Amino acid sequence: MKLSRRSFLGGSALAALAAPRLALARGLLTDPGLDDVVKRALAAATKAGASYADVRLVRRRNERVNTREDRIEHVGSSEEYGIGVRVIAKGAWGFSATPLVTVAEAERVAKQAVAIAHANSKLLERPVTLAPVPANVDVWQTPLVKDPFKIPLEDKAELLLAINAAAMKVAGVKFVTSWYAAIQEWKIFASTDGAYIEQELVRLGPGYSVTAVDEKRGEFETRDHGLPPMQAGWEYVEDSTLLADARRIGEEAVEKLKAPSVVPGKRDLILDPSNLWLTIHESIGHPTELDRAMGYEANFAGTSFATPDKLGKLKIGSPILTFYADKTTPGGLATCGYDDDGVKTQRWNLVENGVFVGYQTTREQAGWINEKASRGTSYADSYASFPFQRMPNVSLAPAPRERSLDDLIASTDDGVLVSGNGSWSIDHQRLNFQFGGQVFWEIKKGKKTRMLRDVAYQANTLEFWSACDAIGGKSSWALGGSFNDGKGEPTQSNSVSHGCPPARFRQQNILTTNRRAGS
Amino acid sequence: MMNQNQAKRLLDRVLVLAKSGKSEAIASLRNTRGGNSRFAVNEITSSSEVETLSLSVTVKIGKRAATATTNQLDDRSIDDVVSRAQRMAKLSPENPESMPPLGKQKYIAVPRASDPATVNATPELRAKAAGAAIAAAKGAKVTIAGFYEHGTHVSALASTGGLHAFHAWTSVDLSCSARTPDGTGSGWAGATSNRVGDLDAAALAKTAVDKATQSAKPRRLEPGKYTVVLEPNAVAGLLDSFTGNLGARRADEGRSFFTKAGGGTKIGQKLFPDIITLRSDPADAGLASAPFDGEGFPRAPTKWLDKGTLTGLTYSRYWAQKQGKQPTGNPDGWILEGGTATREQLIKDVKRGVLITRFWYIRQLDPQTILLTGLTRDGTFLIENGAIAGPVNNFRFNESPVQMLARCDALTATVLTEGARVPALRTHEFNLASVSEAV
Numbered sequence: 001m002k003l004s005r006r007s008f009l010g011g012s013a014l015a016a017l018a019a020p021r022l023a024l025a026r027g028l029l030t031d032p033g034l035d036d037v038v039k040r041a042l043a044a045a046t047k048a049g050a051s052y053a054d055v056r057l058v059r060r061r062n063e064r065v066n067t068r069e070d071r072i073e074h075v076g077s078s079e080e081y082g083i084g085v086r087v088i089a090k091g092a093w094g095f096s097a098t099p100l101v102t103v104a105e106a107e108r109v110a111k112q113a114v115a116i117a118h119a120n121s122k123l124l125e126r127p128v129t130l131a132p133v134p135a136n137v138d139v140w141q142t143p144l145v146k147d148p149f150k151i152p153l154e155d156k157a158e159l160l161l162a163i164n165a166a167a168m169k170v171a172g173v174k175f176v177t178s179w180y181a182a183i184q185e186w187k188i189f190a191s192t193d194g195a196y197i198e199q200e201l202v203r204l205g206p207g208y209s210v211t212a213v214d215e216k217r218g219e220f221e222t223r224d225h226g227l228p229p230m231q232a233g234w235e236y237v238e239d240s241t242l243l244a245d246a247r248r249i250g251e252e253a254v255e256k257l258k259a260p261s262v263v264p265g266k267r268d269l270i271l272d273p274s275n276l277w278l279t280i281h282e283s284i285g286h287p288t289e290l291d292r293a294m295g296y297e298a299n300f301a302g303t304s305f306a307t308p309d310k311l312g313k314l315k316i317g318s319p320i321l322t323f324y325a326d327k328t329t330p331g332g333l334a335t336c337g338y339d340d341d342g343v344k345t346q347r348w349n350l351v352e353n354g355v356f357v358g359y360q361t362t363r364e365q366a367g368w369i370n371e372k373a374s375r376g377t378s379y380a381d382s383y384a385s386f387p388f389q390r391m392p393n394v395s396l397a398p399a400p401r402e403r404s405l406d407d408l409i410a411s412t413d414d415g416v417l418v419s420g421n422g423s424w425s426i427d428h429q430r431l432n433f434q435f436g437g438q439v440f441w442e443i444k445k446g447k448k449t450r451m452l453r454d455v456a457y458q459a460n461t462l463e464f465w466s467a468c469d470a471i472g473g474k475s476s477w478a479l480g481g482s483f484n485d486g487k488g489e490p491t492q493s494n495s496v497s498h499g500c501p502p503a504r505f506r507q508q509n510i511l512t513t514n515r516r517a518g519s
Numbered sequence: 520m521m522n523q524n525q526a527k528r529l530l531d532r533v534l535v536l537a538k539s540g541k542s543e544a545i546a547s548l549r550n551t552r553g554g555n556s557r558f559a560v561n562e563i564t565s566s567s568e569v570e571t572l573s574l575s576v577t578v579k580i581g582k583r584a585a586t587a588t589t590n591q592l593d594d595r596s597i598d599d600v601v602s603r604a605q606r607m608a609k610l611s612p613e614n615p616e617s618m619p620p621l622g623k624q625k626y627i628a629v630p631r632a633s634d635p636a637t638v639n640a641t642p643e644l645r646a647k648a649a650g651a652a653i654a655a656a657k658g659a660k661v662t663i664a665g666f667y668e669h670g671t672h673v674s675a676l677a678s679t680g681g682l683h684a685f686h687a688w689t690s691v692d693l694s695c696s697a698r699t700p701d702g703t704g705s706g707w708a709g710a711t712s713n714r715v716g717d718l719d720a721a722a723l724a725k726t727a728v729d730k731a732t733q734s735a736k737p738r739r740l741e742p743g744k745y746t747v748v749l750e751p752n753a754v755a756g757l758l759d760s761f762t763g764n765l766g767a768r769r770a771d772e773g774r775s776f777f778t779k780a781g782g783g784t785k786i787g788q789k790l791f792p793d794i795i796t797l798r799s800d801p802a803d804a805g806l807a808s809a810p811f812d813g814e815g816f817p818r819a820p821t822k823w824l825d826k827g828t829l830t831g832l833t834y835s836r837y838w839a840q841k842q843g844k845q846p847t848g849n850p851d852g853w854i855l856e857g858g859t860a861t862r863e864q865l866i867k868d869v870k871r872g873v874l875i876t877r878f879w880y881i882r883q884l885d886p887q888t889i890l891l892t893g894l895t896r897d898g899t900f901l902i903e904n905g906a907i908a909g910p911v912n913n914f915r916f917n918e919s920p921v922q923m924l925a926r927c928d929a930l931t932a933t934v935l936t937e938g939a940r941v942p943a944l945r946t947h948e949f950n951l952a953s954v955s956e957a958v
Contacts, residue, residue, distance in 0.1 A: 078588035298664035429957035
């Protein structure tokens with residue numbers, strides 16, 4: 001197979017020189033036809049009896065490349081476009097959406113949304129009320145240099161196949177899969193409260209999975225690795241060490257296969273940011289969603305231990321821990337200018353010095369806890385989806401003084417270091433969780449001694465965070481994240497990032513997941 | 520909604536545009552119109568009516584292939600999606616595993632796949648169902664949350680090789696969870712079908728409400744290995760991970776539970792007791808499946824486990840050709856055959872065990888043993904001396920569906936849940952590994 005010369009092996013000198021693409025922003029509504037669709041939909045909803053209406057025109061583009069070993073498995077590009085109208089009428093929500101972006105269709109779905117609200121209002125006990133918001137009119141775009149959708153597919157395929165080839169050179173590696181995914185989300189949000197906002201978000205992330213097989217023993221182990229998905233341009237991939245890492249990742253897959261199974265018991269646990277971000281997501285991010293805490297997700301995702309009566313009182317963790325929500329974190333997957341209620345995004349604390357102090361809210365929810373303004377966390381994953389409360393980037397603040405992962409290891413006598421994400425599972429009130437990882441190291445007397453396999457840690461959220469006695473400083477802080485956080489019925493997908501330093505947890509319950517015959 | 524003629528005309532037009540020179544193409548169309556209503560804290564919280572479309576075009580130039588998708592069907596968008604697929608296919612490296620598009624196929628009939636009452640379901644119908652559930656909850660002084668969703672679906676495919684496939688069907692799903700005011704009791708009930716008339720919101724709500732009140736103030740039960748009676752939704756949750764591991768390729772490659780020691784697969788091995796038979800049947804309309812997969816490959820009624828013996832694994836067209844086997848396509852419409860026991864009989868023979876309503880957050884820990892973890896929720900009860908002795912705390916389990924089936928000794932008749940037809944069953948030595956305080 002011939003591939004053309006591409007630049008991913010080199011750095012991106014252009015990145016430092018190029019102006020942010022915001023300079024090229026198209027500005028508001030260059031297509032007057034769309035302006036008409038938006039305004040006529042709002043007018044139709046109002047005329048039909050809506051006390052509030054908003055319109056979202058959304059275009060989503062996805063690009064995906066999948067490979068295995070020396071071949072391309074899938075190259076795909078998808079586009080979705082449409083209009084969704086959400087209304088409040090007689091105090092109830094109604095929503096309708098169509099992929100046909102015409103004035104007639106927009107007016108039809110606006111009227112249908114009002115009719116649905118009327119049907120729902122008969123069972124209403126408390127009319128929906130929205131916290132006030134300024135009439136924001138603005139444009140926001142992901143700051144980036146190289147639009148990944150303009151980079152030729154060959155570059156992406158060449159990078160992935162080069163990774164596969166590098167990993168396959170390691171003796172014992174038998175399979176490699178790799179992937180690249182990018183999402184572009186462009187939307188206009190307009191409401192009867194005067195909002196008129198255009199935004200374009202670009203998210204991307206490549207990764208790979210290496211499998212080593214021991215045919216004699218009939219066993220295999222897999223080592224996953226990737227760039228944390230981010231809002232960024234192609235320069236994020238170009239400047240990464242993803243390819244340079246491939247050999248090491250292959251070697252780790254082989255070493256993992258030969259490693260002894262962990263002996264279960266109580267040990268100190270050190271979590272690298274590449275593992276800890278997901279633990280934060282599940283045990284701090286989800287419990288502080290106000291709709292969950294109030295019972296709105298009881299039929300699916302569940303409720304929360306962090307109920308409103310505990311706000312300002314509940315000790316979630318040790319005093320060294322401050323978790324903050326932030327939809328302005330540079331590169332964060334949930335970062336944007338405005339949420340899908342038209343509220344400007346912000347940063348605030350959820351847990352301060354170990355104490356539960358804040359919730360994630362939308363305009364509808366702010367009043368539920370007597371707050372005057374929304375925190376700006378409304379999101380819908382498509383034109384066809386009803387916007388509701390979704391997680392912002394939720395991060396753990398670093399320690400005030402510098403401390404590295406190596407410092408944490410050096411001061412640990414008997415422990416296990418976990419990096420990367422394996423399996424994860426948490427109960428429906430976010431208390432009992434069990435997480436795996438990708439690579440596990442035994443720590444003895446302040447040193448990494450040998451690799452282990454089959455490790456999982458199981459804990460209760462409050463006990464776990466209360467046992468945290470050391471975290472890293474600013475330079476050890478890193479973002480992790482996921483394209484696909486599921487919530488709601490029908491399930492919607494949210495992209496979200498979490499930043500954290502490494503952290504140590506004393507005397508945690510380490511399990512073995514080994515059920516192999518003869519073990 | 521697209522009818523068969525409209526879909527065929529559209530796909531044929533796409534194929535004319537896509538076929539140039541030596542290229543081949545497959546075009547597929549999905550169209551869904553549906554409505555849903557959510558309710559929580561005893562009122563409707565949101566409700567939507569939505570139509571979605573998806574037109575995908577896969578262009579194959581020799582061993583190069585790429586797929587482009589759009590939801591816009593105007594002339595310009597159709598031209599664009601075809602040229603996007605062509606452009607990407609030319610740029611894509613060759614895939615030696617690429618298979619030519621399928622030609623003309625025969626599909627089994629799915630009687631009564633589309634239910635007129637479901638096609639015509641309205642927001643008012645959903646509000647009425649939600650109202651019945653809320654009334655049942657208020658009557659028992661508990662809080663209820665739930666979800667009612669129905670859809671009308673069309674799937675159509677065509678290829679330059681002569682393939683033409685079309686299927687229209689309906690689906691409906693209703694579930695609800697009740698909670699006691701003190702937060703110590705929770706109960707769930709749910710059902711799926713392809714006919715709105717099959718769902719009885721009041722009856723489902725009553726089950727959820729009864730379970731909530733009966734599960735309040737649970738007693739502490741220590742973790743351990745227990746005999747368990749798994750209600751159908753719990754069985755469906757574990758079975759889903761089992762069927763997801765049935766791929767022949769991974770077994771042949773040595774990285775699956777179904778890999779035979781020393782190489783090859785476990786096909787032909789007796790893995791489970793005689794009472795375990797697993798099949799897939801696309802003609803079972805209640806499962807809301809389709810008689811072909813995403814490639815247009817015909818789905819046939821198939822036994823995967825016959826009286827405990829592994830009789831088949833799933834083969835893609837490429838892997839079947841390489842291994843000299845018949846391709847199976849990607850099966851759907853799963854049925855774990857039931858038995859003759861009643862739920863009461865499953866309980867009656869248990870000296871000490873646990874009744875589990877459903878599982879939550881199931882994740883795989885080890886693909887080699889299909890070891891899973893997850894949690895019980897919404898109705899977990901201690902069984903003592905053949906009767907329900909009272910509610911207990913929830914648990915995290917670390918267990919494999921392989922062991923669930925291997926140690927199963929009794930099954931009830933099947934019901935539809937989670938898009939599968941499954942029984943309640945009794946199994947032993949089930950590893951409830953740690954306590955979950957969640958309710």
